Amino acid sequence: MPPPRPPARGGRGSHRLRLALLAAALLATVVGSLAIGAGHVPLGRVLSGVFSPDGGSRAELIVHELRLPRTLLGIAVGMALGLAGAVMQALTRNPLAEPGLLGVNGGAALAVVLVIAATRADDVLVCVWAAFAGAAGAAALVYLIGARGRGGAAPARLVLAGAAVNAVSSALTAGVMLLTPHTFGGFRFWQVGSLGGREMPVLLRVLPFIAAGTVLALLLARPLNALGMGDDAGRALGSRPGRTRVLGAAAVVLLCGSATAAAGPIAFLGLAVPFIVRTAVGPDQRLVLPYSLLLAPVLLLGADIIGRVSAPGELETGIVTAFLGAPLFAVMVRRGRTRDL
Amino acid sequence: MTRLRAEDLTLAYEKRVVAERLGVQIPDGSFTVIVGPNACGKSTLLRALARLLRPREGTVYLDGDPIGALAPKRLARRLGLLPQSPLTPEGITVGDLVARGRYPHQSLLRQWSREDEAAVTEAMEAVGVTGLADRVVDELSGGQRQRVRLALVLAQRTGILLLDEPTTYLDIAHQIEVLDLCARLHEEGRTLVAVLHDLNHACRYATHLIAMRGGEVLAEGPPAEIVTAELVERVFGLPCRVIADPETATPLIVPAGRRRTLTAENL
Numbered sequence: 001m002p003p004p005r006p007p008a009r010g011g012r013g014s015h016r017l018r019l020a021l022l023a024a025a026l027l028a029t030v031v032g033s034l035a036i037g038a039g040h041v042p043l044g045r046v047l048s049g050v051f052s053p054d055g056g057s058r059a060e061l062i063v064h065e066l067r068l069p070r071t072l073l074g075i076a077v078g079m080a081l082g083l084a085g086a087v088m089q090a091l092t093r094n095p096l097a098e099p100g101l102l103g104v105n106g107g108a109a110l111a112v113v114l115v116i117a118a119t120r121a122d123d124v125l126v127c128v129w130a131a132f133a134g135a136a137g138a139a140a141l142v143y144l145i146g147a148r149g150r151g152g153a154a155p156a157r158l159v160l161a162g163a164a165v166n167a168v169s170s171a172l173t174a175g176v177m178l179l180t181p182h183t184f185g186g187f188r189f190w191q192v193g194s195l196g197g198r199e200m201p202v203l204l205r206v207l208p209f210i211a212a213g214t215v216l217a218l219l220l221a222r223p224l225n226a227l228g229m230g231d232d233a234g235r236a237l238g239s240r241p242g243r244t245r246v247l248g249a250a251a252v253v254l255l256c257g258s259a260t261a262a263a264g265p266i267a268f269l270g271l272a273v274p275f276i277v278r279t280a281v282g283p284d285q286r287l288v289l290p291y292s293l294l295l296a297p298v299l300l301l302g303a304d305i306i307g308r309v310s311a312p313g314e315l316e317t318g319i320v321t322a323f324l325g326a327p328l329f330a331v332m333v334r335r336g337r338t339r340d341l
Numbered sequence: 342m343t344r345l346r347a348e349d350l351t352l353a354y355e356k357r358v359v360a361e362r363l364g365v366q367i368p369d370g371s372f373t374v375i376v377g378p379n380a381c382g383k384s385t386l387l388r389a390l391a392r393l394l395r396p397r398e399g400t401v402y403l404d405g406d407p408i409g410a411l412a413p414k415r416l417a418r419r420l421g422l423l424p425q426s427p428l429t430p431e432g433i434t435v436g437d438l439v440a441r442g443r444y445p446h447q448s449l450l451r452q453w454s455r456e457d458e459a460a461v462t463e464a465m466e467a468v469g470v471t472g473l474a475d476r477v478v479d480e481l482s483g484g485q486r487q488r489v490r491l492a493l494v495l496a497q498r499t500g501i502l503l504l505d506e507p508t509t510y511l512d513i514a515h516q517i518e519v520l521d522l523c524a525r526l527h528e529e530g531r532t533l534v535a536v537l538h539d540l541n542h543a544c545r546y547a548t549h550l551i552a553m554r555g556g557e558v559l560a561e562g563p564p565a566e567i568v569t570a571e572l573v574e575r576v577f578g579l580p581c582r583v584i585a586d587p588e589t590a591t592p593l594i595v596p597a598g599r600r601r602t603l604t605a606e607n608l
Contacts, residue, residue: 238417238445283430
């Protein structure tokens with residue numbers, strides 16, 4: 001058994017407890033997400049709806065056919081976005097970097113629009129694959145542009161290349177939509193960012209990618225720590241900054257690409273969650289990554305629940321996260337010092 | 342036999358060649374200091390010795406192995422480097438930062454061992470920052486921060502330490518404090534290689550001096566044997582006198598007075 005580290009360096013026990021509490025909060029949000037919504041479902045029916053939907057009552061059907069897939073998708077998308085944001089901020093050494101910075105969102109949107117324009121179909125599954133391909137393509141392009149020249153893929157250059165690719169792809173997206181009006185309707189729904197209306201098959205398609213991205217990201221915690229000390233110091237410690245960046249970017253594309261493909265671009269979560277986590281636990285990625293992984297789905301499901309009950313129809317999740325998250329985040333930034341990485 | 346040596350190095354950034362056919366040997370157990378005017382290639386040489394810069398030609402050898410062939414972590418267990426301007430993750434505590442020096446000794450399967458703990462404790466004690474372990478690094482003074490960074494490199498437990506301008510940005514008192522600390526680390530048996538700007542500091546602390554200009558080594562050896570007014574003029578283009586340091590009897594460079602010199606009238 002390894003000896004306990006002094007409290008100054010982590011206090012492992014206390015982190016274990018806090019992570020357990022966060023996991024409990026996630027469980028509570030999941031129960032809320034299954035139980036709360038437009039159609040009233042008594043708590044007792046929630047459980048039977050999840051595990052034995054054959055009872056056939058309307059309440060059980062709501063839980064099993066609508067809320068369960070939506071909740072599972074929320075967990076997966078939330079985890080993916082929180083983790084992708086944490087990795088992205090560590091890679092760029094920028095405390096306010098967003099996972100979409102690598103061009104992922106812009107590329108995904110462009111690909112979806114092109115597919116809808118070309119096929120006149122708005123099959124969700126086709127959109128998922130298109131979005132994923134677009135995200136990966138854009139990220140590869142950003143990497144190729146950013147890695148050219150002296151010093152390789154320096155963070156600032158990656159961010160600039162990402163901004164450029166995002167700008168170009170959103171211009172193209174707008175152009176395609178203006179030329180082919182029929183794409184607008186199908187795209188609009190995808191673009192808002194929503195957990196509702198996506199069926200179980202969508203989740204199953206993206207799940208392997210999210211799982212792979214999650215494992216990859218968590219394995220990168222220590223190399224990302226080394227990267228945070230600068231390329232020279234990191235290399236002097238025996239890490240390989242170039243390799244860390246490539247693997248980190250791959251994790252971001254897997255995670256953010258699948259989340260965006262499944263639920264559309266959900267603003268803000270990937271930016272705010274790791275930021276909030278760092279204010280609480282400091283800059284050690286071995287803590288930042290798991291905390292972000294657990295906190296993000298709590299917030300996303302919370303936003304989704306609020307969206308369900310706040311409006312007579314229903315508010316899209318992406319709108320709620322932006323509406324609630326932005327002011328909250330502004331307050332946090334003003335209060336605490338911005339922590340660098 | 343020297344553990345660390347370089348042969349026939351051609352060092353270049355992009356198109357600009359900094360040094361050609363450069364060879365140096367770092368005597369084992371020495372406190373070697375590399376001096377020279379700005380842009381003479383001294384930091385570039387240090388970067389090549391630490392494998393931060395891949396030489397265009399030539400080879401750096403560590404214990405007889407070309408360092409280019411060593412696995413990064415294996416190299417980092419034998420050779421430590423304090424870079425010129427390392428980044429400090431904001432909000433990190435002293436203890437956490439020093440603990441990151443254990444990176445090359447850890448792996449997925451071997452996360453945090455008793456030996457890691459001992460190395461970190463020992464490193465913090467060696468530079469006198471044990472009492473600061475819980476403090477946030479950003480809040481420390483420049484001198485304290487430099488000691489913490491030294492502790493990080495010490496926690497690596499390498500026999501050879503490379504220091505790239507360890508006294509830059511420090512006031513004179515903290516410069517001496519850091520150099521005294523380096524001298525003690527040297528006395529404890531480590532080989533130190535430092536790039537320093539201040540020639541007088543170099544003469545006082547080095548056991549082996551390497552004087553460079555324009556990518557070439559003009560002289561090397563113990564300061565007392567090689568530092569003369571002629572050498573200083575050749576290396577820096579500075580007319581001067583070299584006298585014995587009244588404190589340590591090492592060479593002390595006094596730049597020639599160009600505006601006011603000592604005459605019978607102003608004496």
